Amino acid sequence: MAKYLYVCIIALCMTCTAAAQSVTGRWVGKLQVSGGQLTLVLRIQEVEGGKLSAFMDSPDQGAYDIPCDSVVYSAPHLKVIISSIGARYEATLEDNSLRGQFIQGGASSPLILTPSAEEDRSALHPQEPKPPYPYQVEEVRFVNSTDGDTLAGTLTMPTTPGPHRAVVMITGSGPQSRDEPIMNHRPFLVWADALTRLGIAVLRYDDRGVGASTGNFNEARTADLARDVEAAVDYLRSRKEIDNQRIGLIGHSEGGMIAPIVAVSRPKDVSFIVLLAAPGLRGDSILVMQNEIISRRSHTPDSIREATAQLNRSLFALLVPPTTDEEELRQSLAEVLRDAFFDGPLAPPMPHEQVELAINQEMEMLTAPWMRDFLRYDPAPMLSSVQCPVLAVQGSEDVQVPAAANLPIVEKALTLHGNKAVTVKEFPGLNHMLQHCQTCLPDEYGEIRETVSPEVLQFVGEWIMKR
Numbered sequence: 001m002a003k004y005l006y007v008c009i010i011a012l013c014m015t016c017t018a019a020a021q022s023v024t025g026r027w028v029g030k031l032q033v034s035g036g037q038l039t040l041v042l043r044i045q046e047v048e049g050g051k052l053s054a055f056m057d058s059p060d061q062g063a064y065d066i067p068c069d070s071v072v073y074s075a076p077h078l079k080v081i082i083s084s085i086g087a088r089y090e091a092t093l094e095d096n097s098l099r100g101q102f103i104q105g106g107a108s109s110p111l112i113l114t115p116s117a118e119e120d121r122s123a124l125h126p127q128e129p130k131p132p133y134p135y136q137v138e139e140v141r142f143v144n145s146t147d148g149d150t151l152a153g154t155l156t157m158p159t160t161p162g163p164h165r166a167v168v169m170i171t172g173s174g175p176q177s178r179d180e181p182i183m184n185h186r187p188f189l190v191w192a193d194a195l196t197r198l199g200i201a202v203l204r205y206d207d208r209g210v211g212a213s214t215g216n217f218n219e220a221r222t223a224d225l226a227r228d229v230e231a232a233v234d235y236l237r238s239r240k241e242i243d244n245q246r247i248g249l250i251g252h253s254e255g256g257m258i259a260p261i262v263a264v265s266r267p268k269d270v271s272f273i274v275l276l277a278a279p280g281l282r283g284d285s286i287l288v289m290q291n292e293i294i295s296r297r298s299h300t301p302d303s304i305r306e307a308t309a310q311l312n313r314s315l316f317a318l319l320v321p322p323t324t325d326e327e328e329l330r331q332s333l334a335e336v337l338r339d340a341f342f343d344g345p346l347a348p349p350m351p352h353e354q355v356e357l358a359i360n361q362e363m364e365m366l367t368a369p370w371m372r373d374f375l376r377y378d379p380a381p382m383l384s385s386v387q388c389p390v391l392a393v394q395g396s397e398d399v400q401v402p403a404a405a406n407l408p409i410v411e412k413a414l415t416l417h418g419n420k421a422v423t424v425k426e427f428p429g430l431n432h433m434l435q436h437c438q439t440c441l442p443d444e445y446g447e448i449r450e451t452v453s454p455e456v457l458q459f460v461g462e463w464i465m466k467r
Contacts, residue, residue, distance in 0.1 A: 023073055023093060024052065027113035031102055034350075042098075042113055047212040048141075048152075055177070055211075057184075062446050065181030067210040104357070127451045128186060129193040135159055140203070141212075142235035146227050152212035153178050153205025153232070155239075156196040163243035165464060166201035167274070168232040170255030173374065175217040178204040180252065183446035187433060191250070194457040200464055201242055203232055222373040226261045233262070233269050246467060248272040250460075253401060253432065254279070254374060256392075260382045272389040272467045274460055277401050277432050280383075280409030283374040284316040286401060293399045297441055303345040311340045319366060320376050326367075333363050383413035389421035390414050391463050393456060395430025397440035423463065427456055 027042040041057035054071065057064045071080040078098060080089040089111060091100025098113040121128055136157045143150050158164055169188045171180045179186035192202040208215030208228055229249065236242045248271055251259035256278020263270045279286050291312060295305040314336045323329050337359045340346045348355060365371060392410050394403040403426050414422045431437040434456045435448045 022075065023078065023098075026116050026118055027098055028116040029098075029111055029113040031111050032109050040111070040113070041116070053211050059184070062183050062443060064184040064446075065177060065179070065186070067175050067177055067207075107354075124449060125185060125451055126449060127190045127193075127454075129189070133193075135196045140235065142205075142231055144208075144215075144228050144231040147208075147215065147224060149208045149215035149228070150213065151205045151208065151215075151228055151231060153203055154192070155201065155203045156192050157201040157241055158196060158199050160199065162201075162241040164199065164201040164241060165246040165248070165467065166203065166236050166242045167195065167248045167250050167464065168229060168236065169202060169204040170229055170249060170251035170258050171207060172253030172255050173370075175207050175210045177206045177211045180204075182433060183442070185433065185445065185451045187252070187451055190451045191457070194452075194454075195461050195464070198461040198465060200461065201236075203236060205232060217370070218368050221369045222258065222261070222377060225370070226258050226265070229258060229262045230266060233266060237269065244269075246271050248274065248464065248467065250274040250276065251278060252276040257374075257377060257379050257382075260379065260386050263388055264382060264385045267387060270388060272391070272464070273386065274464070275390065275392040275410065276434065276460075277394055277398055278392065278406075278410060279379055279401050280406035280413065282378045283376065284320055286406075287375070288312055288316070289402060289405060290400050293402060294441060297399060297439065301345070307340065307345045311336065311346065315366060316375060319372055330363060330367065333366060334359060337362055380409060380413040383410060384416040386414060387417075387419055389423075389467055390419070391423045391425070391460065393434070393460065394426050395432065395434050396426055396428045397430060397437055398432040399440055400432040400442065425459065427453065430456070 024044045024046055027044070029040055030037045031040050038058055038060050041059065042054060043057070044052050044054040047053045052071070052073070056066045058066070069081065071078065076093040078089070078091045078093060078100070087102065087104035089100060089102050091098040091111070091113070096115060100111060101108045102111040122130065133156075136159060138155045138157070139152070140155045141150055141152050169178075169180070169191060171188070178188060180188040188204045192204055195202050206213040207217055208220060208224070209217040233247055233249075236247050237244050247269065249259040249262060251257070251273070253276070256275040259273045259275060259278075263273050281289070288309065291308060292305070295308065315333065318329060318332050318336070341348065341355050341359060348358070350358075392407065392414070394401070394407045396403050407424060407426060411422065411424045427434065429436055430453055431440040431445070432442070433445050434452050435445065435450050436453060437444055437448060
């Protein structure tokens with residue numbers, strides 16, 4: 001659950017409307033910003049139908065595999081619209097370089113991107129598998145028949161005779177690709193590899209509107225995302241290699257909120273669920289607690305910590321109650337944000353027009369349907385309705401979904417109506433990603449070579465094999 005309010009990162013996200021082989025590949029450049037420069041990495045690949053999809057990395061900010069928004073390429077001109085940050089990139093492909101301007105908030109900066117070889121990730125991320133794999137790997141597509149969106153993913157299956165147990169992986173908050181990239185880690189890639197080696201088929205897919213999947217994530221509600229998971233279950237049920245009686249769900253963080261929804265709506269089709277660092281508290285409470293713990297551990301000055309906490313409470317008080325007047329809500333949110341960002345300890349050292357741009361971007365994020373659903377959602381009632389076997393796993397040092405405050409609520413809710421097939425396991429010394437950690441803060445995730453604790457991978461895999 002990587003929800004960090006009021007932290008700006010550069011996120012270039014693109015989906016090309018015209019394929020062009022000449023712009024595919026990995027492009028790297030330096031963007032001049034106030035006080036220095038930022039390395040940007042643009043990775044463009046061709047997907048089905050001759051279209052292009054791309055992801056952007058901003059390594060200096062710890063942001064990787066950022067899914068893309070929109071881009072148009074008509075040789076030799078490239079135009080990228082980055083609506084989420086109110087920016088655009090216009091460039092020309094010449095002399096094997098993309099040369100152009102990055103424009104944001106009225107400011108324009110040169111940005112030249114040049115081709116670069118793919119980095120060798122094996123030293124930094126030794127758990128990530130490399131071919132040849134000891135199992136089958138298949139690129140698949142399936143359709144959410146309700147919404148009409150096509151979801152693209154990867155299905156890994158054992159080479160042994162089936163039918164096999166199978167799981168659907170459900171990503172955490174925000175738009176993410178099938179590997180659930182977080183701080184240059186790809187945890188779902190590691191999960192898929194570990195589980196498939198144990199004999200479990202694994203389906204992981206790009207969220208709607210991300211990568212090779214169609215649709216619009218920003219307009220999606222929690223119920224829409226749950227229907228995407230149902231479509232994944234239906235796809236597995238259509239495969240003769242899969243045992244229809246042993247299909248389960250694995251949800252990480254906010255994905256652990258969606259898994260119970262699907263288990264309740266499709267009790268005959270979901271035989272078990274695994275919750276990885278899943279919330280037990282309502283979304284707004286999670287974010288207030290998360291920001292408080294991270295601020296204290298980061299030694300944030302009291303004035304900033306208290307001002308941020310008050311700002312969050314004011315914003316959530318507007319966002320959580322139902323409203324029928326969207327314009328009035330946006331005006332109220334803007335007033336709260338302006339009061340915070342134009343004066344006081346949270347006021348950033350930037351020109352007035354850039355602060356206004358940041359406020360507008362913040363409002364877009366806060367008013368997105370998936371964010372508002374998250375803030376309002378109380379997981380406990382749905383958890384109490386789950387009747388299939390459940391495994392809930394949490395790290396004791398999780399600062400984003402603190403185990404001490406959430407795991408007991410999850411367990412109580414799961415067993416409230418007599419479900420006796422509930423296993424709850426807290427692993428000491430692990431963070432929200434289920435890595436062994438030192439500070440256990442989010443900014444440490446990318447510094448840790450371990451992607452997921454092998455102990456957790458083994459424990460979860462063995463639990464599934466007994467279902």
